[in-house]
Amino acid sequence: MSAGLADNIRKLRRTAGLSQEGLAEAADLSLSTVRKVEQGGHVTMETLHALARALGASTSALFATESPKSVLGPQDKANRRYLAELRRALMPPIGLAAPLSEPGEAEEPSGIRQRVQDGHALYQADRYTSVAQKLPDLLRSSEAAVSTLEGEEQQHAMIARAHALLLTGKYLTQVRQYDMAYYALAEAIRLARETGQTQVAATGVVGLCWLLLRQDRFDESEHLAAQTAAEIEPRMSQATPAQLAVWGELWLRVAAAARRNNRQDEAKQARRMAATAAGALEREHAEFPSHWSAFGPVTAEAKAVEDLALAGDARGVLRRADEGPLSPKAVKNFGRLNTNNWGRHRLDVAHAHVLLGSHQDAMDELVNLRETGDVWITHQPMARRVMEDILKNRKRTLTEEMRSMATHLGITG
Template sequence: MSTGLADNVRKYRRAAGLSQEALAEAADLSLSTVRKVEQGGHVSMETLAALARALGVSTSALFATEAPKSVLGPQDEANRRYLAELRRALMPAVGLAAPLSDPGEAGELNALRRGVQESHALYWADQYGAVAKRLPSLLRSSEAAVSTLEGEDQQHAMIARCHALLLAGKYLTQVRQYDMGYFALVEAIKLAREAGQTQLAATGVVGLGWLLLRQDRFDEAEQLAAQTAAEIEPRMSEAAPVCLAVWGELWLRVAAASARNNRPDVTQEARRMAATAASALNTESENFPQHWGGFGPVTAELKAVEDLSLVGDARGVLRRADDGILSDKSVRNFGKPTAPNWGRHRLDVARAHVMLGSHQDAMDELVQLRRTSGEWLTHQPMARYVMTDLLKTRKRTLTEEMRSMAAHLGVAG
């Protein structure tokens, strides 16, 4: 945690006339946790949200102005090899003349579309190294196509380049290369607007909202998503599924940002709007390339359960995790959510088990996620928080399974 954040927590605590002991009691945290925060130690977002509620401020008010550093950990070495080439393709050095990098040859439109689709499938399969290896060529060839083609073909090339940029932004956000990811997503949004593709631009805003959330820029994430949702609000009776899905995802971004920012009234309204879109869809929607995420009744519900996890309501998480819309029968009826959305939900379930002392149940969740989405799991801070808490609270000797999972996540046992 940055020194600035620690200073802000201390400043607001003193302004409220609270001792560290009093703040710990008000936030339902241990005294050692409050001391750790004020000493600049690393703590979870849930802890910071609890402190913000106790201090009566937004969570974003606690953060210093600098953004978190985008650092690849040891488990990301496979991706690191390709990032330099991707950076050159996405952000070439520019002087008074042409960029220094090789502009590449204009790609044939069908080949570009196929390349993005195949790379997107690799992304969902957690093959991040393969995605990073393919992206430089896609970015260069799509840029050359936009520059050389004319008329309707140029319009299609602009859309193909938007897709390549959106994929780059998605991958770079996942591996925490936020500055590069921001550049890719903003370029995609601008190009989509220039091409008159409002829906595609809104899809870019969904991605940008995720990046802003990961940078703890809650105010901006909420405002951007809410403004965009208002601009593209569909007519429910006649809206296409993709329009409802993107609109619903924007409200999920509003809810996620406001929930983390200690704005429960905004969260409640945003969840209601997302539920409206989900009800109108009545199924899980994932329609690439028109829609880059996943949205529907199941997704809206599991994100609402996430709110319970944020406030530490472990029993509430477990009560709703496999019931109602999230029951096996309902998931079969409505359709499965995307693997990342489902995985994030199961991490909430694992955290709830740890909070209640059910270590083996938590491990069962982590093991299942490692089996189905092992590479994805290594990029989830929540997975490391869960494993760290499990190691701290377990009284007995660690099992071989626990030691293996700690090593997989880069957590010291």
Template sequence: MARALPGLLRASEAAVAALEGVDQQQSMIARTHALLLTGKYLTQVRQYDMAYFALAESIRLARETGQTQLAATGVVGMGWLLLRQDRFEESEQLASQTAADIEPRISQATASEIAVWGELWLRVAAAARRNNRQDVADHARRMAATAGGALGREHAEFPAHWSAFGPVTAEAKAVEDLALIGDHRGVLRRADDGPLSPKAAKNLGRLSPNNWNRHRLDVASAYVSLGSHQDAMDELISLRETADVWLTHQPMARRVMADILRTRKRTLTADMRQLAAHLGIAG
């Protein structure tokens, strides 16, 4: 991705400069997608200043070309960036205002329109929860659940909608709230029940890989907090098998592993020592 993006950005910029009329309009939309992709990637690798520029420019271009849905998708990405920078109030206000601006008529809206609207409410909830605005967070979770219920199952339709969203995603994020307030038993109670249960996957669909991995880190954290070290290890080992590189970029994974090393009374297993070394944690 890092190797491909500079050429993609140069090419899209050159196309906008060289073309006219409808062709230029289409090239501007293509450049908007390239900038949005760049912003999301840079956020993932914690290059926040450059990510902010790319996302802001993608939102500007989307609005300039009348791509309301794409602009809202850019705001979803910007909300994530602001959240990772602990700029909770800005993230909440931006996502909330955009959700109000694009609020769909459920009976007439496309699935992608409902999904993006639901994702905006997820951003509001996450920011408000971390900013100790419980009432706002609860309202936002209800709105996200409404959007998920209207869809009926997980929805992903790139490029109209960049991330999967639906009732399972809304539930996973509600469980994340329980993790944030330290309700570890609540996390485990809901982690494999209801929309997140294996039985529900057939009717509701599955979480996106990224959301699933993040959810299972919450589960691992709950296990270690309750002293179930081997269950926590099972979660981490499973994540290493399916998302090795992703796992090494997750501070939560390192915190869980560090908690295991600090609180386990018996001798560490070989798996524990290997995973600790993989995550860069001294035993």
């Protein structure tokens, strides 16, 4: 944690007239934790939420002087060459006449969209290196198509390029290259708006809200998602499944940002709105490219369980993790979570096991996630945190499985 965040917490504590002991008691934390926080030591988001609640402030207020930072996962170093090539294709130098970029070969819009669909399938399969390799040429081809084609064909090319940029922004957010991700998503939203593709633009906003959330920009994420949800609110009797899904996802973004920002009433209301959309769908919806993720009753329930995880209610997480729409028996009626949401949900379960001292159960969750998403898990800070807690509390010699997992997650020492 930086000195700026520590200073903000100290100032808010003094403004509230609390001693360190008083703040520890109000936040239900140990005195040593509060002292560590104010000395600039490492602190978890759960601890920050607890401190914000005790101080009567939003969590984002604690970050008032912080500059959001990109976080590189262990695998990003190996992919640095691909990321550098992607940066050149996405953000070339711009001169007085035109961008100084390598010329791409114009491609038919239908071909571009098929390549986007193929790239999205690779992304869903956690083959991030393959995605990174394909994106530069895809971006150059779509840019060339927009420049070369005219009339209606140019409009189709602009829509196809918006899709290419959405895929780029989604991938870059996942691997925490936030500056490039923001640029890609902003361009996708702009092109979609110019061509009257409201659904595509709203999909870009869903992605942008995710990016803002990852940067702890809770106020901005909540406001953007709520404003966009209001603008595209569908008529339930006439809405397509894709429209309901994107609208529901926006409310999930509102809830996630508000919950992390200690705005509990707003989070509850947003969860209710998301549940309305999920209820109208009746089961999970995932039909690319009309909808870029998955949304439905199971996703809504998983995100509600995430609220329990953020509140530190480990028993509540474990109780609801295998009940209702999340239970194995419910798959037939409601469908399944997509891979990413399932992984995040099981990390919440793993963390709950750690909090309750069931370290082997937590380890089992990590092993299962590695088997289904070995690259994905390396980009998840929660996975590293769970593994670090297991290592810290392990009383006996580490197993080979534990050593392997620690190495895979980039944990040393």
